[in-house]
Amino acid sequence: xxxxxxxxxxxxxxxxxxxxxxxxxxxxxxxxxxxxxxxxxxxxxxxxxxxxxxxxxxxxxxxxxxxxxxxxxxxxxxxxxxxxxxxxxxxxxxxxxxxxxxxxxxxxxxxxxxxxxxxxxxxxxxxxxxxxxxxxxxxxxxxxxxxxxxxxxxxxxxxxxxxxxxxxxxxxxxxxxxxxxxxxxxxxxxxxxxxxxxxxxxxxxxxxxxxxxxxxxxxxxxxxxxxxxxxxxxxxxxxxxx
Amino acid sequence: xxxxxxxxxxxxxxxxxxxxxxxxxxxxxxxxxxxxxxxxxxxxxxxxxxxxxxxxxxxxxxxxxxxxxxxxxxxxxxxxxxxxxxxxxxxxxxxxxxxxxxxxxxxxxxxxxxxxxxxxxxxxxxxxxxxxxxxxxxxxxxxxxxxxxxxxxxxxxxxxxxxxxxxxxxxxxxxxxxxxxxxxxxxxxxxxxxxxxxxxxxxxxxxxxxxxx
Amino acid sequence: xxxxxxxxxxxxxxxxxxxxxxxxxxxxxxxxxxxxxxxxxxxxxxxxxxxxxxxxxxxxxxxxxxxxxxxxxxxxxxxxxxxxxxxxxxxxxxxxxxxxxxxxxxxxxxxxxxxxxxxxxxxxxxxxxxxxxxxxxxxxxxxxxxxxxxxxxxxxxxxxxxxxxxxxxxxxxxxxxxxxxxxxxxxxxxxxxxxxxxxxxxxxxxxxxxxxxxxxxxxxxxxxxxxxxxxxxxxxxxxxxxxxxxxxxxxxxxxxxxxxxxxxxxxxxxxxxxxxxxxxxxxxxxxxxxxxxxxxxxxxxxxxxxxxxxxxxxxxxxxxxxxxxxxxxxxxxxxxxxxxxxxxxxxxxxxxxxxxxxxxxxxxxxxxxxxxxxxxxxxxxxxxxxxxxxxxxxxxxxxxxxxxxxxxxxxxxxxxxxxxxxxxxxxxxxxxxxxxxxxxxxxxxxxxxxxxxxxxxxxxxxxxxxxxxxxx
Numbered sequence: 001x002x003x004x005x006x007x008x009x010x011x012x013x014x015x016x017x018x019x020x021x022x023x024x025x026x027x028x029x030x031x032x033x034x035x036x037x038x039x040x041x042x043x044x045x046x047x048x049x050x051x052x053x054x055x056x057x058x059x060x061x062x063x064x065x066x067x068x069x070x071x072x073x074x075x076x077x078x079x080x081x082x083x084x085x086x087x088x089x090x091x092x093x094x095x096x097x098x099x100x101x102x103x104x105x106x107x108x109x110x111x112x113x114x115x116x117x118x119x120x121x122x123x124x125x126x127x128x129x130x131x132x133x134x135x136x137x138x139x140x141x142x143x144x145x146x147x148x149x150x151x152x153x154x155x156x157x158x159x160x161x162x163x164x165x166x167x168x169x170x171x172x173x174x175x176x177x178x179x180x181x182x183x184x185x186x187x188x189x190x191x192x193x194x195x196x197x198x199x200x201x202x203x204x205x206x207x208x209x210x211x212x213x214x215x216x217x218x219x220x221x222x223x224x225x226x227x228x229x230x231x232x233x234x235x236x237x238x239x240x241x242x
Numbered sequence: 243x244x245x246x247x248x249x250x251x252x253x254x255x256x257x258x259x260x261x262x263x264x265x266x267x268x269x270x271x272x273x274x275x276x277x278x279x280x281x282x283x284x285x286x287x288x289x290x291x292x293x294x295x296x297x298x299x300x301x302x303x304x305x306x307x308x309x310x311x312x313x314x315x316x317x318x319x320x321x322x323x324x325x326x327x328x329x330x331x332x333x334x335x336x337x338x339x340x341x342x343x344x345x346x347x348x349x350x351x352x353x354x355x356x357x358x359x360x361x362x363x364x365x366x367x368x369x370x371x372x373x374x375x376x377x378x379x380x381x382x383x384x385x386x387x388x389x390x391x392x393x394x395x396x397x398x399x400x401x402x403x404x405x406x407x408x409x410x411x412x413x414x415x416x417x418x419x420x421x422x423x424x425x426x427x428x429x430x431x432x433x434x435x436x437x438x439x440x441x442x443x444x445x446x447x448x449x450x451x452x453x454x455x
Numbered sequence: 456x457x458x459x460x461x462x463x464x465x466x467x468x469x470x471x472x473x474x475x476x477x478x479x480x481x482x483x484x485x486x487x488x489x490x491x492x493x494x495x496x497x498x499x500x501x502x503x504x505x506x507x508x509x510x511x512x513x514x515x516x517x518x519x520x521x522x523x524x525x526x527x528x529x530x531x532x533x534x535x536x537x538x539x540x541x542x543x544x545x546x547x548x549x550x551x552x553x554x555x556x557x558x559x560x561x562x563x564x565x566x567x568x569x570x571x572x573x574x575x576x577x578x579x580x581x582x583x584x585x586x587x588x589x590x591x592x593x594x595x596x597x598x599x600x601x602x603x604x605x606x607x608x609x610x611x612x613x614x615x616x617x618x619x620x621x622x623x624x625x626x627x628x629x630x631x632x633x634x635x636x637x638x639x640x641x642x643x644x645x646x647x648x649x650x651x652x653x654x655x656x657x658x659x660x661x662x663x664x665x666x667x668x669x670x671x672x673x674x675x676x677x678x679x680x681x682x683x684x685x686x687x688x689x690x691x692x693x694x695x696x697x698x699x700x701x702x703x704x705x706x707x708x709x710x711x712x713x714x715x716x717x718x719x720x721x722x723x724x725x726x727x728x729x730x731x732x733x734x735x736x737x738x739x740x741x742x743x744x745x746x747x748x749x750x751x752x753x754x755x756x757x758x759x760x761x762x763x764x765x766x767x768x769x770x771x772x773x774x775x776x777x778x779x780x781x782x783x784x785x786x787x788x789x790x791x792x793x794x795x796x797x798x799x800x801x802x803x804x805x806x807x808x809x810x811x812x813x814x815x816x817x818x819x820x821x822x823x824x825x826x827x828x829x830x831x832x833x834x835x836x837x838x839x840x841x842x843x844x845x846x847x848x849x850x851x852x853x854x855x856x857x858x859x860x861x862x863x864x865x866x867x868x869x870x871x872x873x874x875x876x877x878x879x880x881x882x883x884x885x886x887x888x889x890x891x892x893x894x895x896x897x898x899x900x901x902x903x904x905x906x907x908x909x910x911x912x913x914x915x916x917x918x919x920x921x922x923x924x925x926x927x
Binding site: 009013205 | 466853868884906
C-alpha cells in the first residue's frame with residue numbers, strides 16, 4: 001500500500017521527529033510512504049482566525065498537492081479535522097474522504113492495534129479536542145498504546161477537557177489559555193507518568209512549553225514516536241533513561 | 243405603534259428567510275416511551291422517581307385512604323386544610339381538623355394561613371416522576387396547590403399513570419391551566435447544589451390510590 | 456441590548472482580572488464540575504438522546520424558516536383565549552410597552568420571574584426610571600439584585616457567589632428591600648433558601664402585577680410555558696391580577712406536540728433532572744384562576760438580524776439550558792462577567808455579537824473567546840454548532856478590520872502566500888534553523904506566548920530537509 005504523508009507545517013518546522021517516526025512506523029508495517037513536496041499548511045490557522053479567503057487558497061493548494069493519492073495520512077488530529085470537517089465547507093470534497101489521522105489509519109485501514117512497539121515507560125494520554133470530538137477517534141489511540149510492550153498507561157483525570165491551546169487562542173487569550181494548560185499539566189503530573197502523550201503536536205507545543213517553564217518531571221511526546229520505538233530501535237532520550 | 247412594530251418585525255423576518263430553502267417539519271424518530279406500558283411497572287417507576295426527588299409516597303386502597311390522610315396530616319402537624327369541591331367527602335371521614343372549601347374565593351393571605359391542601363390530579367408520568375394538575379374539580383384553581391406548605395396529591399393507579407412525556411401531552415387540554423409537579427419546590431441556585439423547599443409547597447406527599455381498571 | 460455592559464474591556468482583559476480572583480475560580484470550578492457529572496448521567500438515561508437532539512434542531516429550524524407564519528398563528532390563538540399581544544422592535548419599545556401596562560394598573564411595584572429577555576432589554580432599570588420597583592423572585596436573581604451585582608450565568612445568575620458570600624449579602628441587604636434576614640442566619644443552602652422564602656413571601660401575597668418571560672410559546676394553541684424549580688414562577692404566574700410576559704420571537708414552537716421534545720431535553724441539560732420541579736402552562740386567561748389580564752410582548756431586539764445570517768441564525772435555536780456554559784473550559788476560568796453581556800459563555804459569545812454587532816471592544820473580542828474545543832456543540836440539545844458560528848463571526852470581525860486586526864491581516868496574507876510556495880517555505884525554515892542560536896529568547900510579538908510558556912526549541916533540520924537527505 002502506498003500513502004502520502006501529510007506531515008503538517010508544525011511538524012515540518014518544529015517537530016521533524018514526529019514526521020520521521022511516522023515514516024519509520026508506516027514503513028515497518030509494510031506501507032510505502034511518499035512525501036509530496038508541494039504540501040505546506042492545511043489552512044486551519046487562517047480559517048480559524050477569520051481569514052477565510054487565505055484559507056481557501058491553502059485548501060486548493062493542499063488538495064492539489066495530494067490529488068494523486070488514495071490515502072493521505074497525517075500525524076495530527078487537528079489538521080485531519082480541518083480537512084475532514086472544514087474542507088467541504090470551503091469547496092473541497094475529495095480530499096476529506098481520503099485523509100486519515102495516523103491512529104485512525106492504523107486501526108481502521110490497516111486493522112492493526114499492536115504495531116510491535118516497545119516503550120518501557122509510564123504514559124498518560126491527552127486526547128486532543130479535534131481528535132476526540134471532531135474526528136471521533138474514541139479509544140483508538142489508547143488501544144494502540146495498550147498494545148505497546150512495556151508501556152504502562154495511566155488514565156488522565158479530566159482527559160476530555162481542552163488543554164487551552166486553540167491555535168491563535170493561545171496568544172489572543174493567553175491568560176485563559178495558560179490557566180487551562182496549567183490545569184491539564186497538573187492533572188498529567190498527578191498520574192506520575194513519565195510521558196504525556198498526544199496525537200497532536202499543537203497541544204503538546206503548548207503543554208510542553210508549560211512543562212518546561214514549570215520544570216515538571218514530564219516529557220511531552222507524540223504518539224507516533226512511541227509507536228515507532230521497538231526493542232531493536234528503542235526511544236532513548238536522556239530524560240527517560242535516568 | 244405596536245401595529246407598526248408588528249408589520250416591521252414580520253417584514254424583517256420575511257426578508258431574512260426568503261432566500262432560505264424550505265425546512266420541512268421534524269422527523270420524529272425518537273421514542274414514544276423509554277419503558278414498556280405495564281401498569282405495575284408504571285406505578286413502581288412513578289413511586290421511585292417521585293421518591294428520588296424527595297416527595298413522600300404512599301400506597302393505599304380506597305378503604306385505607308381516609309385513615310392514611312388523617313395520619314399524614316397529623317404527622318405533618320397540619321391544623322387546617324383546603325379542599326377543592328370535587329374531592330370526595332369520604333376521603334376525610336377520619337379527619338377531625340379544620341377543613342376549608344375555596345369559598346369567596348380564598349385570598350392569597352387566607353390560603354397562606356392554611357397548612358395543607360389535598361387534591362387529585364389530571365395524570366401522572368412515570369418516567370419523570372411528574373404529577374400534572376389541570377384545574378379539574380378535584381384540583382381547584384392553581385393558588386390552592388401553591389400557597390399552603392403541604393400538598394397531598396392522590397393519584398389513581400394505574401388508570402392515571404402514563405409512562406412518558408410524549409404519551410402525556412395528548413391527554414392534556416392546552417386551554418386549561420396546567421401545572422407539572424415533579425417533587426417539592428427545589429433550587430440549585432447556591433453552588434449548583436440541589437436543596438428542596440423554597441416558594442412552592444415544601445412538602446409534597448403523593449398517595450398512589452389503588453383502584454380497579 | 457441593555458447598556459449596563461457597554462464600555463466593558465475586551466474579553467482577554469476582563470478574563471485576566473477574573474483569573475486572579477481565586478474565590479471566583481473556586482466557586483465556578485466547584486459548581487460547573489458538580490453539574491457536569493450529573494448532566495452526563497441524566498442524558499445517559501435516554502437511549503434516544505441523539506434523536507431528541509436532532510428533532511429539537513429540526514423543530515427550531517423549521518420554525519425559524521416560517522417564523523412570520525407561526526407568530527401570526529400564536530398572536531391569533533393568544534388573542535382568542537383572552538390575552539393581548541404587543542410587538543416590540545427593540546428594547547426601548549418593549550420597556551415602554553411594559554411600563555405603560557404597569558402604570559395603567561395603578562401599581563408601583565411588580566414581581567418578576569427570572570427572564571433572560573427582560574435582562575437583555577434592561578427592563579428593571581427602565582421601570583425604575585418610571586418609578587416602578589421590580590422585585591426579582593428567583594433565588595439567584597434575588598442574590599444578584601440584593602448584591603447590586605450582575606448575572607454571570609444563564610440558569611444560575613449568582614453562580615459566581617458561594618454560600619458564605621450569599622449569607623453576607625442577605626444579612627446586610629435584605630432589610631432595605633423588605634423583610635430582613637433572620638438573626639443568626641447560617642450559610643447552609645437550606646437556611647439561605649428559607650431566608651429567601653420569608654423575604655419574598657410578603658411580596659408574592661400582595662403583588663398585583665407580575666412580569667415573566669417564557670421558555671416556549673405554542674403557536675397552534677397560544678400556550679406559554681415556564682419551566683422552573685423554586686415555585687417563584689408559579690407564585691408570579693398565579694397570584695397577581697395582571698401578568699405581562701416579555702418573550703423573544705424565537706421562543707415560538709409550532710405545535711403542542713413539539714413540547715414533548717423540549718420537556719425531555721431541557722430539564723436534563725439544565726439542572727440534570729428528569730423533570731424540573733415545576734412547569735406552568737397557560738393559555739390566555741382563565742375565569743377565576745390566575746391573572747385575569749394577560750399581555751404578551753413579542754420582542755425582536757436584534758433577533759431578525761440574527762435570522763438574516765444563514766450561518767449565525769442557528770443561535771436562535773437556543774433554549775437557554777446553559778449546558779454549554781457548564782462544560783466550557785473558558786467560561787469556567789473567565790467567569791460570566793468577562794463576556795460583558797447577560798448571555799455569557801459559548802452561547803453568549805455567538806449571540807451577543809450578533810444581537811449587538813461587533814463594533815465595541817468587548818463585542819469584537821467575543822468570537823475569539825474560545826479555544827474551539829467543541830465541548831459546547833457536543834452537549835447542545837438543539838445542536839448549535841457554536842464553533843462554526845464563532846469562526847464565522849471571526850470573519851466578520853476581520854472583514855471590518857477592527858482594532859488590532861490590520862497588522863494581523865497583512866501578516867496573515869504574507870504567510871499564506873509563502874505557504875502556497877513550498878520552496879519559499881523550505882528556505883524560510885532552513886534560515887530559521889541555521890540561525891536558531893541567534894534568536895532572542897523572547898522575540899517581540901510572542902510575548903503573549905512566553906508570559907506563561909517556553910517557546911518550542913527549533914530543531915536542527917526540518918522534516919522536509921530530512922526527507923530530501925534520506926528518501927531520494
